[in-house]
Amino acid sequence: LARGGPGAVMGSKNLKAIIVEGKEKNQPADKDQFKFMQYETGKLLKASPLTSQALPEFGTAVVMNVVNEIGALPTRNFQQSQFEHADRISGEAITDEILVKNQACWACPITCTRISKTASGKEGEGPEFESAWAFGAQCGIADLDLITEANFLCNDMGLDTISMGNTIGCAMELAERGLLDSDLRFGQAGKLQDLVRDTAYRQGIGDELAEGSVRLAANYGAPELSMTVKGLELPAYDPRGMQGQGLVYATSNRGACHETGNMLGPEVLALPRLIDRFATQGKAGIVSVHQNSAAVIDSLVYCKFANMAVAEEFFARTLTAVTGEPYTADDLMKVGERVWNMERLYNLREGFTKEDDTLPDRLLNDPVAAGPSAGFTVNLAPMLEEYYQFRGWDENGVPKEAKLKELGLDTLRSS
Secondary structure: OOOOOHHHHHHHOOOOOOOOOOOOOOOOOOHHHHHHHHHHHHHHHHHOHHHHHHHHHHOHHHHHHHHHHOOOOOEOOOOEOOOOOHHHHOHHHHHHHOEEEEEOOOOOOOOOEEEEEOOOOOEEEOOOHHHHHHHOHHHOOOOHHHHHHHHHHHHHHOOOHHHHHHHHHHHHHHHHOOOOOOOOOOOOHHHHHHHHHHHHHOOOOHHHHOOHHHHHHHHOOOHHHOOEEOOEEOOOOOHHHOHHHHHHHHHOOOOOOOOOOOOHHHHHHOOOOOOOOOOOOOHHHHHHHHHHHHHHHHHHOOOOOHHHOOOHHHHHHHHHHHHOOOOOHHHHHHHHHHHHHHHHHHHHHOOOOHHHOOOOHHHHHOOOOOOOOOOOOOOHHHHHHHHHHHHOEOOOOOEOHHHHHHOOOOOOOOO
């Protein structure tokens, strides 16, 4: 609940948790078919090298070295796209140095979660890829123990590691540029936990960090140093090395988010097949399909990793077995498209416009200086125009009446 702020809303109400208590068991409409689909889905997960080998053995941070190798690992507040010590904060390093055991979400065979223990004896869950990156490459830090302990502290404090690490990275750059009166510098691993704790309790510089990187950077006259979209801090992929990912970030309804249509699969991992990560033409359609699919997976409460190994048809057959209502893969994708458009209408009603479908200036105007992605910025404009057309929206990013009618949303309006 930390990512995006709902946990902060709960905290403002002194609400610690919501408990749901029930005694009745789920009763699938077709229990035998449901069990069969469980079995078939399990076979597909075991057949995929990603879900049966890479993730169980090295966790989500298995992609750290891969993303770094192609020049798409944001480093020192997105000033570079490769981290010279990526191997020291990778999934391989976590497994070799601090892993206690694997852990899974309930009944999941992938077991990608890490239970880790640092040299000081602190033990807990994580770090995941995004957390290892946020306190690692983003802050220029390669001390895995201290990165992990900062992650533990965020877990305890209810803080989003991505926004926390980004905000610290922003503060580090502000300080190095002489805009923030502080001795804070990139690479200062020893300060991580104090910064996290001070943010939670709004003490010292933490009082400013608690406002997030958007307000922090603006307060010191450098709003361009906040790596955010729609106010939400960017995850661990530099879109200058993954053009489609840039479109994902810019058009995400919740701001910069890798969970709502991640292009890691097609642009990096060749899932289902590899496409040119520097190309822009045709990315709008692929991104839209991925976003619709992500909305479906979220609605079904499935795992995004399962979606890399299991086709939508299997999800449709499973839903049919549970509900007794016939669903096809096309039906599910239409549900996802409906969800995406409803979210868009909500944002438009609340004052968002086409101008919010953008990226930080650094990603649009500052080419990567070195490495495999050298010379590239995000060429967003043509992708965004194509995206609006593919979505059935007008030139201002507003869903057209015909699209709303097609989706059964014609009673809703954006204002």
